[in-house]
Amino acid sequence: MSEDSTAEGTAEEVTLGRIETEVALLMRLGEATRRATGTAEHRVLDRAAYVILRHLDSAGPQNVSALAARLNLDGSTVTRQVSAMQRDGLIARAPxxxxxxxxxxxxxxxxxQRMAAVRAARTRLYGDILADWAPADRDTLADLLHRLNEALETRTRTRR
Structure with a gap:
């Protein structure tokens, strides 16, 4: 192995380590920011209900098995979440x-309505957080996060 390939391997490992650290911080700080935000709009739905409602809004009515598969969750977990959401009047069941x-x-x-309120509040929050960023940088961040999510989703699906 040449010295150059060792240095490249090390540089790549350093970069991947930085990515791992930044993703871990993103998840922790994203949740901490949501909890610390003073407006009630952020708390009208828990994270699971928000994700389920966002998916149902875009994909249409689904059975719990399809919903669980799409969200990469266990069916029993989604069943519990859906039951709680039905009790709260957030979703309806039909044959x-x-x-x-x-x-x-x-x-x-x-x-x-609740999902839209949370989405609007989150959009405003990220607008405030990223106010000093150039529009091109915000677009680049959105594109890169989308690519990362697609790669994570693909890996999750191929590992089942």
């Missing part, structure tokens, strides 16, 4: 038209 024995879940108007 599955493709399987008479099953049900599909869809967001209620109240669920969509």
């Amino acid at each position: 599955d038209p493709s399987d008479g024995r099953g049900t599909v879940v869809s967001p209620t108007p109240a669920g969509l």
